Amino acid sequence: MxxxxxxxxxxxxxxxxxxxxxxxxxxxxxxxxxxxxxxxxxxxxxxxxxxxADVLKDDSGPTDTNVQALMDVLKGHAKQSGEALRWDILISNPPYISPSSFNKSTSRSVRNFEPKLALVPPEVPGSTGLNAGDVFYPRLLAIAEEVSAKMVLFEVADLEQADRVANMAKRSSSWNGIQIWRDVPAETPVELTKSRFKVLGHGSGRSVFCWRGEAAKWLGLASEKSGRA
Structure with missing residues (x-):
């Protein structure tokens, strides 16, 4: 090409x-x-x-920032350029550490030298029932729908959080495949989480990967109907 x-x-x-x-x-x-x-x-x-732009800000209500909502920026650009509102791949390393974990288990070097804004999600109205570290993931999955993303990759803290995020993606019924990747996402070894999602590679649980549509062909996964066992 x-x-x-x-x-x-x-x-x-x-x-x-x-x-x-x-x-x-x-x-x-x-x-x-x-x-x-x-x-x-x-x-x-x-x-x-x-x-x-503000990823969390949407039509459901105001947030405590004066930064423009990401989807407003993307829609404005699409309207101005005449291009479709479409992004094939969405990759995110959002703040995913809960306030309690930040205070109890985050290393001193991280607490002292990395901005808390990049580590701990804000409190969001209407997020009752969510783990405090998971606030960004439902919104990211919603954005993936709005921009017709064919694959998403979200960084997470550990396998426990990865399992929760994978279940969020599963409930949307939008994805042909869902996998959890460790630090080195090799094809082997393969394990299963308690919710029976595939876990690939070596190291700590690091990300959740979802794909659908054309992405299956791009990845050579056309014959795999689902990333779930």
Whole structure:
């Protein structure tokens, strides 16, 4: 496939203006320093955009930020450009540490030197019944539906949280496959969680991966009807 025939759009999102500005500076530095022969890599780097937006904010009610809602930004861009509101892949490393875990089990170096905003989800009205560390995942799954994502990858704290997030995805009945990946998601060894989701690889439970539609062919998983056992 010719590089020119690939229409690749990459978008990075953060609620923190400081984080967005840092990402943009790093992007410019990498573009300036890039010496590789792969024009596709350079084209992807140059086409990458970063925006400040609030992932949690939606039509259900206000949040305590004055940052524009992510879906409002995406819908506005789609309307202005005439492009479809579609993003094939959604990857997120959201804040997923509960307030109690942050105080009791998070290492001192993390508590002292990493911004709490990036680690602990805020309290959100209407989230009763959710584990305090799981607040972002229902909203991320809803966004995946709104943008017609064909695959999603969400980082999690551990296997217990991964099992909860996988069950959220299962309840939506939208995904052809759901897997849990460890730090090194090799094909083997394969285990099952208490809810009987496949766990691939070695190391700690690290992410939940879901796919559907065309993504099965992209991944060579066309014959696998579900990531659930």
């Amino acid at each position: 010719e590089v020119d025939s690939i229409n690749l759009r990459l978008l990075g999102v953060d609620i923190s203006r400081k984080a967005v500005n840092l990402a943009r500076r790093n992007q410019k530095r990498l573009e300036h320093e890039y010496t590789g022969p792969n024009q596709f890599e350079l084209s992807a780097l140059q086409g990458l955009q970063f925006i400040q």
